[in-house]
Amino acid sequence: MAKTLFDKVWDAHVVKSLEGGIDVLYIDRHLIHEVTSPQAFSELESRGLELFRKDQMVATPDHNVPTKDQHLPIQEELSKHQVDTLLANCARHNVTLYGLGHPFQGIVHVIGPELGITLPGRTMVCGDSHTSTHGAFGAIAFGIGTSQVAQVMASQCLLQSKPKTMRITIDGELNKGVYAKDIILYIISKLTAAGGTGYFVEYAGSAIRSLSMEARMTICNMSIEMGARGGMIAPDETTFEYVKGREFSPKGAEWDKAMEYWNTLYSDEGATFDKEYNFPAADIEPMITYGTNPGMGIKITANIPDRLAEAGEESFQKSLKYMGFEAGESLLGKPIDYVFIGSCTNSRIEDLRIVADYVKGKRKAENVNAMIVPGSKQVEKQAKAEGIDKVLAEAGFELREPGCSACLGMNEDKVPAGSYCVSTSNRNFEGRQGPGARTLLASPLVAAVTAIEGKIVDISKHLN
Structure with a gap:
């Protein structure tokens, strides 16, 4: 059988x-x-x-x-x-x-x-x-x-x-x-x-x-x-x-x-x-979330849907209210306060390399606090051996020591209430990264581009 x-x-x-x-x-x-x-x-x-x-x-x-x-x-x-x-x-x-x-x-x-x-x-x-x-x-x-x-x-x-x-x-x-x-x-x-x-x-x-x-x-x-x-x-x-x-x-x-x-x-x-x-790979584009669960995601160039069919209207509106967004609007141009690159989802050496490759020779926007937390001491050691730590420092990013960090706000690394954070972590629930924090989940590349630009942008226009 x-x-x-x-x-x-x-x-x-x-x-x-x-x-x-x-x-x-x-x-x-x-x-x-x-x-x-x-x-x-x-x-x-x-x-x-x-x-x-x-x-x-x-x-x-x-x-x-x-x-x-x-x-x-x-x-x-x-x-x-x-x-x-x-x-x-x-x-x-x-x-x-x-x-x-x-x-x-x-x-x-x-x-x-x-x-x-x-x-x-x-x-x-x-x-x-x-x-x-x-x-x-x-x-x-x-x-x-x-x-x-x-x-x-x-x-x-x-x-x-x-x-x-x-x-x-x-x-x-x-x-x-x-x-x-x-x-x-x-x-x-x-x-x-x-x-x-x-x-x-x-x-x-x-x-x-x-x-x-x-x-x-x-x-x-x-x-x-x-x-x-x-x-x-x-x-x-x-x-x-x-x-x-x-x-x-x-x-x-x-x-x-x-x-x-x-x-x-x-x-x-x-x-x-x-x-x-079955899904065709060609249909997948850089993504970002707009709501308060990981299913509330859109292509970064798309607009927030007018409603979410599988969620009740009250729940959908509650989520948008928490995030400070409106149905039907685009996220492009939205200013961001924090960028967090880390968590068990995206804190491996490959993730850090993606970020370093993009930010090399660039400088983060003044309005963004950019924090990178490697997933382990071995990742941290490898990043330093490859000079990634220096690339990040020159771009204005802070490379910290290993831990779950701002993924879940159970430690000292929290996003302040009302602030927007583009995060490579896995959850965007209300208060996940700190009481009142607003989380937008994305890939390491989207997070890196956002940190440099200081706002959400169509990343396709920023790739060589």
Whole structure:
């Protein structure tokens, strides 16, 4: 029987099937950070339970960490408490921890792939919704709640209902200036912020296969933003080349054995999906959001729609009021206060290179505060080795230290109330980047152009 990629990986990890369509699913790797792990550790300790397979856990602080002066004690009280608690829990239970100052520290969804912890065919979880990032490698990866974090700690398994499957195929050649962020914002604008609810999505087609691993991670990262349980891309030579030689990737005979399995990870011809969509790559242009969910996106040259069919009129108008926009208007020419380039969506070295290539020899607009936060210490190190830090500094951009930063406003990096921020992060909910902050999601290139121009522009006129 023909199987989808998702079916192959899922079925290989089912320990037992229970009544009512529930599976006991084995989890290969468990990533933890400072926000959703404290209660889970407390749960285990209160019940006298040990970590079942601590060698399959990796921890790093990312959400609450400051992105300046990380060598100094954390000043913000709650952030310090959460990070200190993570350190204490990992020390007490002997869990691998990459803390502040460690060369492997960074955003959990950035360090997993770059260290070779994320591999094809694995099941991976983390108490963070954007765990879907790791699906770019042909892994089943999804976010879990705190009680489930404890469940995995205690048993290395989860009780799960098998999601439905969806395939989104994009064929053709991408337009100039179009990046992975534009692809996923385009998809979500078509399917809506709830269009993937109940599904695990496989992305396929020639346009997807043409992407780098870092670009594929951006797409899978935002699968959750259309309500999907996660996203996957079948591994191929691009995947294998990326994985080979990384810190914890298989070596020697183990590599050969792994490759035998990895080469079976694709959707068989004739495999059936519960739902399928096909989009032409030629229709995708640089995108930007105008509202308060990631589905409220438009081509940067288009006008805000008069109404959003799938949202109630009251909800649509409430969103526009919060953003200070009107139905039917263009965003072109709108002045911007902040530009944030970072988050688990777009903080990898490829993203920083895109920005540096554009801003080299230019200077940011005076009205814009431009902040770039690398996704890990390794990204930061590579950026400095390539001289990207100097290019950014000369353009007036501030390169900070690794962390989630202004993606979610749980740390010191917040956008002030009423200010507009073009952000490469993944969510534009009300107050996401700080109380009253107004977020417009876009690609690193759109963010870079905006920072230089000080306003939203048709970027096609600014490309060589």
